Amino acid sequence: MGFYVRKTLRSGPFRFTASTSGLGVSAGVPGFRAGTGPRGNYVSVSAGGLNYRTTRAQSRRPTRASPPTRTSSQHDVEMEDVTGATIHELVATGRGDIVEQLNDAAAYRSWTWPIFGVLFLAGLAIASWGWLLSGAALVALVYLVLRDQAKRRVIVFYDVEGADERWFDSLVDSTTVAAASQKVWRIVESGQVVTTRQHKTNAGAGNLVSRVSATVTFDAPRHLATNIAVPTITAGHTSLHFLPDRILVKEGRQYADVAYGDLVSGARSTQFIEALGGLPTDAQQVDRTWQYVNVKGGPDRRYSNNPERAVMLYGQLEMSSPGGLYWKVQTSAVSATNRLHESLRAAPRH
Structure with a gap:
């Protein structure tokens, strides 16, 4: 049970303690009553399935309309947004109402x-x-x-047993490997190179992508207090938080979730053209090219300023769901994405 990090949780003046009989809450400051505090959730994950218990009820929030998608152009190549559905388009799994509680806390x-x-x-x-x-x-x-x-935090205690415990432990281990990767990115746009000119002026690449830096940590979102380590991938204002019963998706101050049973993941190695300097040392350089190439792939001598480029081998993890989740994550260490994929593929389908 290496992923458990604490036995009690605090939210403002309230302290939550989990036991075999359920979830207890107490107020450490005079004037506060347990009934006025944040909602506490107790989630049991075992071979028998998922069981949710809570300390008190809370109102539901209305669904917001989704903003439109976008396309852009880069180096004369039409770029398409590959970040999947927005947070407003992802439908909650309905497992408890933790997502609604988080949205209430974020909107407080x-x-x-x-x-x-x-x-x-x-x-x-x-x-x-x-x-x-x-x-x-x-x-x-x-x-x-x-x-x-207290109003800005949601308390969730997890009690994970048996095969589910072993699986989540392996996911934590895989996340530790990914966190050690020197570079992590999320691909947000992709475009196909279709003309000879585009190919020759883009270092011979067949596709162009736009990336943002990402981090792999064990940081739970600010509105969630829980007793476990939370494997997390963050890119800009969006993040994925891998919990024992679901994947929590955060975008800005909005939350949604995806069930592991709906998750489709895949991993592969991919070649990526990089400028020289500052290359990650845990990645392998497999070839070289130039910014401007001729039809044979060599340097185009017509350009006096034609810098050399490195062709690097990276790992790439793709995660998607029928509801519209779509993430492409690159790591400088190929083994990192392979380990994460294996753990996600083995996730229990409760």
């Missing part, structure tokens, strides 16, 4: 500082007993800050 708007400012300034404006009002404002500030912390 605090009035703490405006209220404090009004009370404090009013206290300063009153000559005689204003200090009492200002003091009350400070007490209210502490109360409201703790309340805000």
Whole structure:
């Protein structure tokens, strides 16, 4: 059980503790009641399936409309967005309502500082007993800050057993290998080279891609407090968080999820043309080329400024779902994506 990192979780003044009898919550600050705190979720994952328990109910949020997709042009090659569906187009799996809770927590708007400012300034404006009002404002500030912390977090305790435990442990190990890769990217656009001119002026490449830097960590999203390590891939304002019962998808301040039963993954090695300098040392250079090539693949002598390029061998992991999830992740270490793919392919299909 190496992926368990804590036995109790805190959210503002509230402390959650999991036991065999369920999920307990207590308030460590006078004036707070357990019923006013954040919702606690207890998820049991075993050969018998998934079981969800919670401490209290919460309202549902309306679904928002999805923004349009986009295309762009790069080096005269038409580039297509390959990031899949937006967060608004992914439909929640319906397993518990953790996604709704996270969206509620992310959308929570605090009035703490405006209220404090009004009370404090009013206290300063009153000559005689204003200090009492200002003091009350400070007490209210502490109360409201703790309340805000509780409202902005969702508590999820996981109890993973048997084969599911061994699988998630292997996923954590695979993520550790991927996190050690010197370079990680997400491919966000791709375009086919179709003309001879495009081929000759783009270092002989058959496809062009646009990438953004990515990171592999064990950081849970800021609105989630949980007792396990959370394998995470982050690229810009989007991230994938691999939980024992689902893949949590975050885009900005919005959440959705994908069931492992709907996930399709694949891994392969791919050649990528890079500029010289700063190349990852854990990747293999398999060939060389030039920015401008002739029909035989050699340097085009008509260009005086024709820098040499390195052809590198990287690992590539593709993840998709029928609901529209689509991620292409590259790692400088080929073994990293292979390990992740093997772990994801072995995910239990509850």
